[in-house]
Amino acid sequence: MPQPSISRSSSPSDGLPFRTSQDFEIEKTNRNNSPSSARRRTTMPMPQVDNDLAYRSAVSTMLAASTRLSTISGLIPMDSSQLVLFFRTKSGITHSLDFPIDVDFNTPPALDVLIAACRPHQTSAFNDYSDHESLFFPPNFPLTTSLEIANLPILDAIRNTLFPRLPQGHYLTVTRDKLEVVVKGGRMDPQPLRSDGRVATIAVTLPVRFHGGKFVIRDALGHEEVYFGRGGKDGDMEWLAFTPDCDYRVETVTKGCRLTMLYGVYLRTFGPTGVTEPLINPSDKFLDLLSHVLNMSKGQRIGIYLANEYAVNPSEILAETLVPMLKGGDNVIYHAIKLYELVPELHWTAGGYIWPVDRTVEITEQGQQSSPGLGLAGLSLLDPPHRRSRGSASPAVRGAFAYNGSARAGSVSGSVYSDSDEGIVDTVTFRVKQSGAIPLAETDIIILNDYNNPNAPIGKERVPFVVGGELDKLVVKTLIVISP
Structure with missing residues (x-):
């Protein structure tokens, strides 16, 4: 299989199955509820493979299969001699x-x-x-x-996988x-x-x-x-x-x-209504599709966005907490990866930044900057697990927001704020960095997407924050990161 290598090209129109840039997506709760995308773009690494068409086709086929679930299987934990x-x-x-x-x-x-x-x-x-x-x-x-099917958790597994959006x-x-x-x-x-x-x-x-x-x-x-x-x-x-x-x-x-x-x-x-071992096993065909993508991505760290929403607050829980809640194709991809004895990690990501596996998205107003021990240059997702423990990074400091730096379209000082998208992105960027996130462009993570379906669903969670007395919500996505 061809082995991809990293290229720094940032053109989003080359058709490769990688997202080349990111914007902060902010939902303005009290401003006509119209979501906005901040204009500060960050370039992310892209691999250069010997056969780009084959690679992106393999990624597209695998991702499409995860969202096209119509069948699932598993094992009944029962001694057959008792049947x-x-x-x-x-x-x-x-x-x-x-x-x-x-x-x-x-x-x-x-x-x-x-x-x-x-x-x-x-x-x-x-x-x-x-x-x-x-x-x-x-x-x-x-x-x-x-054998009593109703007494086994098979129906829960079917609901979780085939009907993840069942009200x-x-x-x-x-x-x-x-x-x-x-x-x-x-x-x-x-x-x-x-x-x-x-x-x-x-x-x-x-x-x-x-x-x-x-x-x-x-x-x-x-x-x-x-x-x-x-x-x-x-x-x-x-x-x-x-x-x-x-x-x-x-x-x-x-x-x-x-x-x-x-x-x-x-x-x-009843009327008008609106991590343990998995109960399911991915099909052999899906495992073959995933294996093809993993072989072509050999030597690279790849990331896949979760497709479903889980109604959680990323500022309160770690992304890894979602593992027992995974449903639909998210569940199939995650457990299929584990069958290859790889260790998938769940990370929060927003606007071209990614949080370490042991950090939450803490972007509430802060009264002082984080301690020097949390320098962005010193925080790397490539560090081994024992160096990414909670003790190796200073927690985000809580309190009133009092950052007096300048912004292109406004300034922040206490509660005084000029209502501008450019001002919002500066404020959010500062808080995101203070919370421990680093730019995706500084990591070696390659994010895969379906080039045949650019509008494929991506799960979004919301983190509320206040700027100038207005309540907004930062849209945060969840990324499954697979290390070689």
């Missing part, structure tokens, strides 16, 4: 099926009874009633398992749908979209040994994700969820028998 399937056939006899099952070693009689009671899918490519059809257990026959007061419920069976030599053709009001479908691969039988999900745009039904090392079972605009199929089972339990997920409300 039992109960069902009743047309004869009225109730049977129980214990797991795990290896049909090549010993086929339980109850499994033969279950298969015999199944019906073929109407979409089956086979016209006869042979053992090579894809089957489903009749939904009018009693069927249940000792408060909306809840996800789950109902058993059907059991699908594909025996050796059989496959399942694409199943039609469901129109029963569901917002997602959950598929749980039951612990029956099989080979082949890949579960392929295709979204409305034709993008496909492939799942293999692999369980965990402790007998954990794979689950996956996908939105109703997707269809799915099962490729040929070459050995054994594949049993899949499907559940419908529905949206319910």
Whole structure:
């Protein structure tokens, strides 16, 4: 893979997947609520790669995949030997099926009874009633398992990932749908979209040994994700969820028998309403996309903006505090990075400045300057973690703002202030520096963006501050920084 090197070009129109400059974005609360961008621009480093088109295409594809989530998967932390399937056939006899099952070693009689009671899918490519059809257990026959989906945090994982903007007061419920069976030599053709009001479908691969039988999900745009039904090392079972605009199929089972339990997920409300191990696993395809970008960025520190907003105040909490709250594509990217044994860091950033991982955005009025120990030249994001501890940087000094320096369009002295954007940017710049932030241009961080979608969503948080008796809000973004 080509290895990018840093270039100091600052032209924003070259089409590379990097943001070359930044402006302070300030929301004027009491001035017609019109956001303004301060005009002091800061140049940021850009890499020079052997194949710019390939690099920016790889970045664009990876970022687009993170915002196009329609499916997600994970493992159920349950010993498969504790799972039992109960069902009743047309004869009225109730049977129980214990797991795990290896049909090549010993086929339980109850499994033969279950298969015999199944019906073929109407979409089956086979016209006869042979053992090579894809089957489903009749939904009018009693069927249940000792696995209770509602008692597991799977619905929370689905809400957090597939529906990150679901308003408060909306809840996800789950109902058993059907059991699908594909025996050796059989496959399942694409199943039609469901129109029963569901917002997602959950598929749980039951612990029956099989080979082949890949579960392929295709979204409305034709993008496909492939799942293999692999369980965990402790007998954990794979689950996956996908939105109703997707269809799915099962490729040929070459050995054994594949049993899949499907559940419908529905949206319910009570009326008109407006860091531990993750519960999800990024798909193999997304990991390949991320791996391609990481290989092409070898030797560089790269940054990716969070796409969602989390309604926090960056002046009160560290950016790292957002890790348990991450949702949507932010969650997928963060945990995918960790699977490569890299250490992603979350940083606050605004107007071409970035705060160290252990600093908050403290831009309230200050009565005195920070101590000399917090010189900007001495604060580097490249320092090792033990040098970036809280003890290595002086905290921002609180009190009344009394800086008597001059500004291009106004001056600040106590509460006297000339209402001007240029005056605001000087005031904000001074406070930002005093809070410990350093210019992004002085770091080696390369910020990636989707050149195919320049208006891609970027999450924004707000920090309120007062200038001249007026309450404004500084817009702050969150950056995932990945070190080589």
